[in-house]
Amino acid sequence: xxxxxxxxxxxxxxxxxxxxxxxxxxxxxxxxxxxxxxxxxxxxxxxxxxxxxxxxxxxxxxxxxxxxxxxxxxxxxxxxxxxxxxxxxxxxxxxxxxxxxxxxxxxxxxxxxxxxxxxxxxxxxxxxxxxxxxxxxxxxxxxxxxxxxxxxxxxxxxxxxxxxxxxxxxxxxxxxxxxxxxxxxxxxxxxxxxxxxxxxxxxxxxxxxxxxxxxxxxxxxxxxxxxxxxxxxxxxxxxxxxxxxxxxxxxxxxxxxxxxxxxxxxxxxxxxxxxxxxxxxxxxxxxxxxxxxxxxxxxxxxxxxxxxxxxx
Amino acid sequence: xxxxxxxxxxxxxxxxxxxxxxxxxxxxxxxxxxxxxxxxxxxxxxxxxxxxxxxxxxxxxxxxxxxxxxxxxxxxxxxxxxxxxxxxxxxxxxxxxxxxxxxxxxxxxxxxxxxxxxxxxxxxxxxxxxxxxxxxxxxxxxxxxxxxxxxxxxxxxxxxxxxxxxxxxxxxxxxxxxxxxxxxxxxxxxxxxxxxxxxxxxxxxxxxxxxxxxxxxxxxxxxxxxxxxxxxxxxxxxxxxxxxxxxxxxxxxxxxxxxxxxxxxxxxxxxxxxxxxxxxxxxxxxxxxxxxxxxxxxxxxxxxxxxxxxxxxxxxxxxxxxxxxxxxxxxxx
Ligand SMILES: Nc1ncnc2c1ncn2[C@@H]1O[C@H](COP(=O)(O)OP(=O)(O)OP(=O)(O)O)[C@@H](O)[C@H]1O
Ligand code: SF4
Ligand SMILES: [Mg+2]
Numbered sequence: 001x002x003x004x005x006x007x008x009x010x011x012x013x014x015x016x017x018x019x020x021x022x023x024x025x026x027x028x029x030x031x032x033x034x035x036x037x038x039x040x041x042x043x044x045x046x047x048x049x050x051x052x053x054x055x056x057x058x059x060x061x062x063x064x065x066x067x068x069x070x071x072x073x074x075x076x077x078x079x080x081x082x083x084x085x086x087x088x089x090x091x092x093x094x095x096x097x098x099x100x101x102x103x104x105x106x107x108x109x110x111x112x113x114x115x116x117x118x119x120x121x122x123x124x125x126x127x128x129x130x131x132x133x134x135x136x137x138x139x140x141x142x143x144x145x146x147x148x149x150x151x152x153x154x155x156x157x158x159x160x161x162x163x164x165x166x167x168x169x170x171x172x173x174x175x176x177x178x179x180x181x182x183x184x185x186x187x188x189x190x191x192x193x194x195x196x197x198x199x200x201x202x203x204x205x206x207x208x209x210x211x212x213x214x215x216x217x218x219x220x221x222x223x224x225x226x227x228x229x230x231x232x233x234x235x236x237x238x239x240x241x242x243x244x245x246x247x248x249x250x251x252x253x254x255x256x257x258x259x260x261x262x263x264x265x266x267x268x269x270x271x272x273x274x275x276x277x278x279x280x281x282x283x284x285x286x287x288x289x290x291x292x293x294x295x296x297x298x299x300x301x302x303x304x305x306x307x308x309x310x311x312x
Numbered sequence: 313x314x315x316x317x318x319x320x321x322x323x324x325x326x327x328x329x330x331x332x333x334x335x336x337x338x339x340x341x342x343x344x345x346x347x348x349x350x351x352x353x354x355x356x357x358x359x360x361x362x363x364x365x366x367x368x369x370x371x372x373x374x375x376x377x378x379x380x381x382x383x384x385x386x387x388x389x390x391x392x393x394x395x396x397x398x399x400x401x402x403x404x405x406x407x408x409x410x411x412x413x414x415x416x417x418x419x420x421x422x423x424x425x426x427x428x429x430x431x432x433x434x435x436x437x438x439x440x441x442x443x444x445x446x447x448x449x450x451x452x453x454x455x456x457x458x459x460x461x462x463x464x465x466x467x468x469x470x471x472x473x474x475x476x477x478x479x480x481x482x483x484x485x486x487x488x489x490x491x492x493x494x495x496x497x498x499x500x501x502x503x504x505x506x507x508x509x510x511x512x513x514x515x516x517x518x519x520x521x522x523x524x525x526x527x528x529x530x531x532x533x534x535x536x537x538x539x540x541x542x543x544x545x546x547x548x549x550x551x552x553x554x555x556x557x558x559x560x561x562x563x564x565x566x567x568x569x570x571x572x573x574x575x576x577x578x579x580x581x582x583x584x585x586x587x588x589x590x591x592x593x594x595x596x597x598x599x600x601x602x603x604x605x606x607x608x609x610x611x612x613x614x615x616x617x618x619x620x621x622x623x624x625x626x627x628x629x630x631x632x633x634x635x636x637x638x639x640x641x642x643x644x645x
Contacts, residue, residue, distance in 0.1 A: 203415040209370055210410075211430040211480065212403035221429075225420045301420060301464040 005294065012286045017069070019282050023275045024065050032269040037081045068272075072279070078272030080265075087276035090261060095280070097167045098250065098257035102242040104177035109184040109242075110235060117192025118227070122219060124197065132189060139186035144245050148179035148252040165254035176253045180245045184238040191234045196227040229300050236292025240285040247281070314345040317487055317520050318367070323381035325362050325371065325544075332593045336362040338544035338600075339381070341619075346487065349514070349521045351531035351552075353568070354541035357589050360524045361411075363541075364490040366390075367522075368408050369398050386487055404434045407481035408490040412497045413474035417465040423476045424461025427451070430483045446483070454479045454509060471502035475509065482513055489514060489521045496526070507534065528569070532556055540565055543590055543600040550625035562627050563605050599630065607631055 035051040036043065052058055056067065071078065077087035120129040155175060156164035166172050199205065200223050208222045247259030254260075258277055265273040297304045325337035337359045344350050352360050365371045367383055369390055383390040386405055390398070410416045418426060427447045437443045448458035454475040465473060474494065481489055494510065495503040511534055514521050523535060531538055532552060539549040540562070548555065548562040555565065567585035587604035590596050596603055602612040611630050619626045620633065 203410055203412060204418040206370060207410065207416045207477070207480070208418070208429075210368055210402055210408045212399045212401070212433045213429070214399060222418050222421075226418070229420075299420070302466045 001294075001297070005290065008290050008293070012283065015286065016279055016282055020069065020072070020275055020279055021065065023278055024068065024271075025061075027269070027271040027274065028061060030269070034081050034269065034271060037269055038084075068275075072276075077276035077279075080273045081270045082265075082268050082273070087272050090273060091258065091277055091280050094256060094258050094261045094277075097255050098243070098246045098259060100167075100173055101176045101180060101249065101255070101257065102239070102246045104173055105180035105184065105242050105246070106235075106239060108177060108181035109188055109238065112181075113185040113188030114192050114228070114231065117189045117231075118196055118219070118224065120189065120193040121196035121200065121227075129193075133193070136186040136189040139182040140190075142182065144179050144183060144249055145252045147182055148175065148249055151175045151179055152253075167253075167255040167257070172253070172255070176246075176249045176255060179252075180242060180249050183245075184242060187238060188231065188234060192227065192231050195230045196223065199223045199227045202226070225299065229296070232292060232296055232299060236289055236296075239288045239292070243281065243285060243288075314348070316343065317346045317348075317386060318342070318344040319382075319384045320363075320367075321382045321384075323363070323366060323383060324379040325359070325366050325376065326379055327362075327372070327376050329375060334592045335595055336376075336544055336592060337366065338595070340541070340544070340546045342539055342546065342549075344488070344520050344522065347518045347520055348537065349523060349535045351535035351538040352522055352524045352541060353526070353528065353531060353538060355589055356526075357592060358541040359544040360541055361492055362544075364408060364492050364522060364524060367406060367488075367490060368402060369393070370402075370408075400434075403430045403486070404484045405486055406488040406490065407484070407486040409474075409477050409481050409492065409494045411493040413470055413477050414497065416477050417473060419465055422462050422464055423468070424451075427461070427476070427480050427483055430480055434484050436484060450479045450483050453482075453513065470498050471506060474498060474502075474506050478506070478510060478513070482517060482519070485517050486519060489519050490524075491521060492524045493526070494523075495530075510534075540568065543592065543595060545600060545628065546626075547601065547628045548626065554623070554625040558625060560622075560625075560627060560632060562601075562629050563607050563631070564601050567604075599628075 033048065033052075034057060035048045035055065039047055039051060056064060059067075068078065075088065077091075079086055080090055083090070116132050120132045123129055152164045152175065155162040162175055163169075163172050164175075200219075205218060205222055208218045213222070246257065247262060249255075250257040250259035251263055258281060262274060262277050262281075264270070265277065320340060320342040322339050322341060323337055324335075324339055327334040327336055340359075340363065342350070342363070352363065354360055362371070362376070365376065366378055367385065367390060369378075371377070378391050381391065385401065388397070388401070390401070393401070417423065424444075424447050427450055428443050431437060431443050431446055437446060447461055451458045451461060456472060456475055456479075460468075465476070468476065474497075478494075489510075491510065495506050498506060507530060510521075513519070523530070525531060535552055537549065537551050538555040539546045540555070541547070542564050548565050550558065555561075561569075564585070570585075585604055590600055590603060596613075598614045599605070599608075599612040599617050602608045605612065609630060615630070617628050617630045617633070619628045
């Protein structure tokens with residue numbers, strides 16, 4: 001198992017290198033001079049040239065990229081051009097808000113999605129099933145940012161119940177995470193429903209009934225664990241989606257998180273900040289997916305068996 | 313006089329789906345005494361599984377319906393029992409082994425847990441230790457080392473899985489075992505082993521069994537009596553001797569035996585019955601076999617033949633009417 005985790009971690013390295021290389025190239029090709037960004041519009045050409053020399057901006061592209069990666073390995077992602085604070089600190093200050101929204105959204109999506117999906121399947125074609133299926137369809141088709149705007153209109157502008165902008169209290173977190181959760185919740189509902197429907201038609205469910213197990217026991221003891229296997233994958237994938245979505249929704253609700261940080265760094269051509277935050281997001285997504293896969297092996301004995309050697 | 317365990321009278325079962333109404337079982341009568349083995353034989357779609365599921369009352373919900381008739385198991389009418397009563401019967405009084413051992417076990421539970429479950433559901437033992445001891449005992453009984461109870465189904469071969477399924481079915485020593493083609497999914501050498509095991513266990517526990525199979529050789533070896541089904545009806549039933557060597561038979565039985573090479577000396581050539589099973593959503597009138605019967609007469613097309621009995625050997629065919637046999641069961645038709 002450890003060997004597997006190690007292998008997966010190693011595999012993340014080329015991915016992150018690739019991402020950083022592409023971003024580095026793009027930022028290098030786009031117009032705009034970092035030295036000017038740092039010194040502002042009123043600096044003289046001589047000052048700018050001096051700074052370029054000092055920052056090594058006149059070096060060959062590959063030399064600069066190599067230097068960047070060399071520093072990154074030691075944990076130094078450079079300083080922001082704009083604020084001149086270390087990029088690592090900037091990320092550390094902003095990431096918790098993003099994480100909070102994403103996790104809260106995850107919680108909503110899972111805690112509502114899975115039970116609703118199960119009820120939907122067990123009571124197939126009932127009113128509850130039909131309405132939840134319709135709702136799920138609706139939520140998958142609505143983009144998160146639009147739902148966010150609708151929520152702001154309703155709860156902030158009309159009812160004046162929740163604050164529209166900011167990230168200070170849990171009340172601020174509510175609308176962003178709900179708008180973010182909606183689409184994932186819909187996916188989880190549909191996934192849970194369909195796998196559950198498949199599972200309850202399996203022979204081993206009939207075997208359980210043939211033993212004299214009551215319907216509730218059949219569902220909770222025999223069906224759910226089997227049905228949740230594919231759902232875990234969906235949830236895992238949706239964590240990455242949620243993180244990505246959080247970056248967008250932050251901009252709708254004016255939350256200072258990783259997403260607003262990225263957007264601002266693009267606007268201001270703050271190369272170290274942009275590459276640093278994107279690489280960070282990529283690492284987080286990779287670790288989350290790895291975590292989900294590891295979890296999977298603990299739920300499914302068939303997969304676990306591939307990793308755990310027989311102890312006899 | 314042997315003690316009667318199961319009596320099925322005039323049972324009708326239908327499947328009602330969105331686009332069709334399937335007449336799966338059409339007025340069958342069956343009876344089994346304690347400890348007896350009945351072979352249930354017939355082509356695919358004849359209604360064998362449906363009959364077994366009706367006894368368990370495990371027909372697919374909302375789709376499979378018992379329309380009429382009675383199934384009296386150990387003094388209790390299954391068709392009228394409450395769902396709670398049925399749960400007490402299932403696994404305890406009557407157990408079922410399904411056709412495919414590969415899919416009959418829950419992949420995420422250890423086999424030990426799956427055997428223990430049936431014991432716990434029927435409160436067979438006072439504490440966990442006793443349950444575990446019984447699980448070990450049952451595993452040994454079906455020829456598996458008890459240590460393997462901690463393993464999951466995917467760690468066993470097909471034959472071993474079927475042994476586990478048998479262990480689950482027999483854990484509570486039921487009075488009746490319904491075995492739905494228990495060996496069809498296994499390869500030939502394993503088939504014989506599993507059958508021998510089932511036979512031995514049912515002798516030891518004095519369990520009655522309905523053995524559903526396509527294999528007439530298996531029937532000859534293991535069964536006391538045989539019922540032959542065609543299009544949801546039992547068209548011939550009798551002891552193994554009566555079916556295998558009696559001089560009078562239903563034309564379908566004759567065809568069935570002729571389709572097995574080497575079993576009857578007269579015809580060694582494989583001789584499948586011409587034609588197909590009738591469409592169960594649109595069954596023919598009269599004798600359901602008349603579309604394929606080589607002896608079909610005018611009356612066969614319109615009138616359902618009554619079962620004619622002689623020494624417990626029942627045949628449902630117009631050819632035998634007026635012969636040495638007396639008409640029987642006419643009130644149920
Ligand atoms: N769930 C169902 N819905 C609709 N029709 C069904 C269903 N299950 C079985 N049937 C139909 O009922 C009839 C009897 O089926 P059954 O499974 O009892 O046959 P069988 O004798 O067990 O056949 P086999 O030897 O193939 O197992 C068939 O025509 C079959 O198509
Ligand atoms: S009743 Fe008629 S059609 Fe049916 S089996 Fe007998 S002879 Fe054939
Ligand atoms: Mg069948």
